[in-house]
Amino acid sequence: MGKEVIVSALILSVLLVISGVDECPQGGSFGGIGGKTEAPKCGVDFAVQTGLDKLSEGKTIALGSTFIVDVLLENFDSEPKSGEICIRDEITDSSGGILSECRAFNMPAATYIGDTLESPATLDITFPDTGYYKYENIPIDIDSKAHISISYTQQTAYSSAIKVPLPESEIISFTQKPSPVTVTAEKTITSIEDSAKLNLKFTISKQGNYNISSRDFKREAIGFSSNFGGYNLDCPEVQQGFIDFKSTKFISCSALLPREQISHPLIIYLDYGVKLSKDFSFKIVKTA
Helix, strand or coil: HHHHHHHHHHHHHHHHHHHCCCCCCCCCEEEEECCCCCCCCCCEEEEEECCCEEECCCCECCCCCCCCEEEEECCCCCCCCCEEEEEEEEHHHHECCCCCEEEEEEEECCECCCCCEEEEEEEEEEEEECCCCCCCCCCEEEEEEEEEEEEEEEEEEEEEEECCCCEEEEEECCCCCCCCCCEEEEEEEEECCCCEEEEEEEEEEEECCCCECCCCCCCEEEEEEEEEEEECCCCCECCCCCCCCCCCEEEEEEEEEEEECEEEEEEEEEEEEEEECCCEEEEEEECC
């Protein structure tokens, strides 16, 4: 009984530290015309702001007129975020306009009351940093596009309590803060002499329009690690701390445990890079 109390207390402390909802909040504080992504509200989202001298979706600008691009970032995560925002257009540099540029950003965490999102953190970034853009030397009216992307790294912990040896099968839900990747698992237990073999089939899925990759954005893989108390969780598909990942991944893991009815705290850690991009169309005319 003493061991049961200790383990239960450990599970409770883990869940309190990492508690949260397993889906992204819906809706955002901005919703202007154009530029808003369709991603669920996890991590960082962005929108292109509208205004008299601001280039945005569907806008027509006259050749030689000046404009800026105003991007509003929102962080829906309970952790601060640092990353990079990049912008470019489809027009040759000799005609001016939006030159290819990347800029670093740093954002504080969103405000939560318990597990409920109170308000996202916001950051307004204007391109260019100083002055204005303008298009020149374009002989005819043309349609064009601007491309904006953001990238940042994400670390998420997913926690649950695994009951052994009963029930012998169940679906495991993991407690987590809203993030671009969700984790669930299907549990089965088989008996091996005086031990219980735990089998977990994980489903790892991305949410929304995010592109998920390694932290260095060089490969379609994410970092995967676990903490199962004093027990080893064997996951053959995890190679050197990584699993291949595009949008959904199934991996199988197992552990050998005592045949004693107890709940074991399990934490899964995912470490990855997130990229979110949006194109918006506009028109350049020789006269307004």
